Amino acid sequence: MNTLPNTPADLTDLINLFDVEKQAAGVMTHMAYEYVASGAADELTVRWNRESLDNLKLNPSFLQDVSKLDTRITLFGDELPYPILIAPTAFHKIMHPEGELATARGAGAASATYVVSSFTTTPLEEIANVATQPLWFQLYVQDDRSLVKDLVQKAESVGCRALCITIDTPVPGVRNRQDRANFRLPNEIQAPYMHGLGDQKKLLTWADIDWLQSFAKIPVLLKGILNPADAEQAIQTGVSGIIVSNHSGRNLDTVPATIDVLPGIADQVNKRVPLLMDGGIRRGTDVLKALAHGANAVLVGKPICFGLACGGADGVSKVMNILRTEFELAMTLTGRTTLTSIDRSVLWRPY
Numbered sequence: 001m002n003t004l005p006n007t008p009a010d011l012t013d014l015i016n017l018f019d020v021e022k023q024a025a026g027v028m029t030h031m032a033y034e035y036v037a038s039g040a041a042d043e044l045t046v047r048w049n050r051e052s053l054d055n056l057k058l059n060p061s062f063l064q065d066v067s068k069l070d071t072r073i074t075l076f077g078d079e080l081p082y083p084i085l086i087a088p089t090a091f092h093k094i095m096h097p098e099g100e101l102a103t104a105r106g107a108g109a110a111s112a113t114y115v116v117s118s119f120t121t122t123p124l125e126e127i128a129n130v131a132t133q134p135l136w137f138q139l140y141v142q143d144d145r146s147l148v149k150d151l152v153q154k155a156e157s158v159g160c161r162a163l164c165i166t167i168d169t170p171v172p173g174v175r176n177r178q179d180r181a182n183f184r185l186p187n188e189i190q191a192p193y194m195h196g197l198g199d200q201k202k203l204l205t206w207a208d209i210d211w212l213q214s215f216a217k218i219p220v221l222l223k224g225i226l227n228p229a230d231a232e233q234a235i236q237t238g239v240s241g242i243i244v245s246n247h248s249g250r251n252l253d254t255v256p257a258t259i260d261v262l263p264g265i266a267d268q269v270n271k272r273v274p275l276l277m278d279g280g281i282r283r284g285t286d287v288l289k290a291l292a293h294g295a296n297a298v299l300v301g302k303p304i305c306f307g308l309a310c311g312g313a314d315g316v317s318k319v320m321n322i323l324r325t326e327f328e329l330a331m332t333l334t335g336r337t338t339l340t341s342i343d344r345s346v347l348w349r350p351y
Contacts, residue, residue, distance in 0.1 A: 009311030017282045017303045024306035031181045032094040036305045038177035045249035049280030052257035056289045057348035064335035076219045078134045081111050082324050087278050087301035088138030090119030093189045095309040100127050106316025108132035119191050128158035136162040168224030170203050173251035209237050228268035241274040266294020284326025291342040
């Protein structure tokens, strides 16, 4: 990693999110890049996340009045200016010396909500001190339930507005690329809330979700839903939101792309709770397609890590601003001026 915190990075040639990854590969350590870029086993799901989005075709409607766009969305009482959040990703100090502080500053500059990972390398209170936009917190539930409760209450005390429970990682997946890169945290980098979590099984049941909701004072979302039956169970359990996610293809290979399972889950949920999606988002058209399939908003993870590596806070904000601009262009060019006007009719189907 050769990006120094006080050295302005040259981001002028970064036109899209693929450019960002290419530049990041040149400034990150091999170990850090492989950690972020890799997936599970043969990485088929990683590839399918992109291919399925690419294969969806758009059905534009022209001669609409697109002089004004409204991309605002309200989630749990906060108005977001556009429906793209920063997904939880781990160990930001392996990507940039300022770590999660730079991510939070970049989120603020881009008016974006940042979901902080349990595997943050910066204490929550320090992140909250620099944040100017809403923070959410992602939680891995470990064996020591007293530590879990303390961590939830810490997240609440620093002002996190929602709690995202990752449910798809009872054990780590088969991460061959990560293993070949001999991934480990450098000695000088600490993850204050791990408590050996990386070596534990994180065995959750629906009873644990009930337990978490019994004391959580902020909305609880489940992250990792991939089928309608689990989505229905989540709603019956009383959760406040659902995140359709396959962990960016990092855990169980050959599960479907999230955009492929999203329509069935959206039909099941039927707007009863907010529905978010992550996995493979790289273009503004991807955001449009996710909303057309029933998502209220999307989250983007790996590109944020690459932007962070390229330019710290400026790199993070550049990633979000590129995606936001592309999304607005996609709305304009398909004749959609509000988020509520984006439905499945914006997707092309053979006649």
